[in-house]
Amino acid sequence: MAKHSKVANNANITNNVKTARIISVASQKGGVGKTATVTNMAVGLVSLGYKTAVIDMDAQGHIALSFGIEKSNLKKTIYDVLIGEVKMRDIKQTAFGVDLYLSNNSLSDLSPKVMAQLNSKQFPTPKYLLRNAIGQIRTRYDYILIDTSPSNDIPTMNSLLASTDIIIPVLPEGLSIDGIFDTLILIKNIQEQGAKVNVLGILPTMVQDHTNLHHVMLQDLRKRFAETPDIKVFDTVIKRAIRHGLAQTHGEPDIKKAPEYLSFVKEVLAIA
Numbered sequence: 001m002a003k004h005s006k007v008a009n010n011a012n013i014t015n016n017v018k019t020a021r022i023i024s025v026a027s028q029k030g031g032v033g034k035t036a037t038v039t040n041m042a043v044g045l046v047s048l049g050y051k052t053a054v055i056d057m058d059a060q061g062h063i064a065l066s067f068g069i070e071k072s073n074l075k076k077t078i079y080d081v082l083i084g085e086v087k088m089r090d091i092k093q094t095a096f097g098v099d100l101y102l103s104n105n106s107l108s109d110l111s112p113k114v115m116a117q118l119n120s121k122q123f124p125t126p127k128y129l130l131r132n133a134i135g136q137i138r139t140r141y142d143y144i145l146i147d148t149s150p151s152n153d154i155p156t157m158n159s160l161l162a163s164t165d166i167i168i169p170v171l172p173e174g175l176s177i178d179g180i181f182d183t184l185i186l187i188k189n190i191q192e193q194g195a196k197v198n199v200l201g202i203l204p205t206m207v208q209d210h211t212n213l214h215h216v217m218l219q220d221l222r223k224r225f226a227e228t229p230d231i232k233v234f235d236t237v238i239k240r241a242i243r244h245g246l247a248q249t250h251g252e253p254d255i256k257k258a259p260e261y262l263s264f265v266k267e268v269l270a271i272a
């Protein structure tokens with residue numbers, strides 16, 4: 001465990017061995033700030049002394065970009081781990097204090113490979129490949145964050161089934177809010193498959209609260225979920241700000257420039 005590592009509030013401790021909380025950031029809707037949330041949460045957790053890893057389960061490979069790493073130069077990725085060719089330790093990179101298990105376009109080959117009837121003996125449980133891979137590293141971290149793609153593909157199923165918790169980012173706009181319900185249905189589906197995964201909450205992102213639309217939609221969102229006490233809308237909201245977009249494209253995450261994300265991390269730490 002790292003020198004500065006703290007014990008997470010609710011960290012699972014089995015036989016005195018700490019095991020990480022595993023949080024997927026997921027939404028069936030694209031462009032809602034999943035990758036920005038994972039990136040900023042990770043550097044936020046590190047700034048508070050938590051040993052943190054990020055796993056990129058999206059073939060777009062945007063976590064590499066967000067941490068200033070060229071995804072096309074990656075020799076081996078999470079894909080190679082999931083198909084059993086290498087171990088997690090073989091692909092680990094560290095940037096801005098975060099251990100990264102990166103992906104790129106190769107992850108698109110996962111579904112055809114592991115779902116093929118021909119390969120069913122080699123991959124008898126194709127939706128649990130990530131859970132098994134995380135088993136190699138789980139005791140090393142307080143938090144493992146997973147970035148997912150806006151779909152219910154095999155990488156996303158692997159992510160949700162490997163997670164202890166899920167955060168759903170949402171833009172306070174009609175179609176994005178609808179995306180929450182698709183995501184909740186998917187989560188219910190995997191809970192019915194026996195996964196013990198908990199929805200930590202819904203995070204409003206890219207909020208422009210000076211606009212009437214966002215203001216009204218945010219109120220509406222809070223009202224709607226006030227009636228479902230098991231699903232929380234976080235108090236913190238992430239504002240739309242050019243600096244967030246620039247941090248991502250420049251590959252220089254900096255929690256000092258994203259104070260709302262630090263507040264969000266603290267809100268998460270209070271419950272996870």
Ligand SMILES: Nc1ncnc2c1ncn2[C@@H]1O[C@H](COP(=O)(O)OP(=O)(O)OP(=O)(O)O)[C@@H](O)[C@H]1O
Nearest residue numbers: 030031032033034035036150239240241244245248
């Ligand atoms: N708070 C913000 N303010 C302004 N721009 C933002 C903010 N958060 C993210 N962005 C930008 O918006 C775009 C979408 O964000 P992001 O990539 O995090 O979404 P995503 O949900 O991961 O998308 P995808 O579904 O494609 O994976 C990116 O260009 C990102 O830099």
Ligand SMILES: [Mg+2]
Nearest residue numbers: 034035058062
């Ligand atoms: Mg993304």
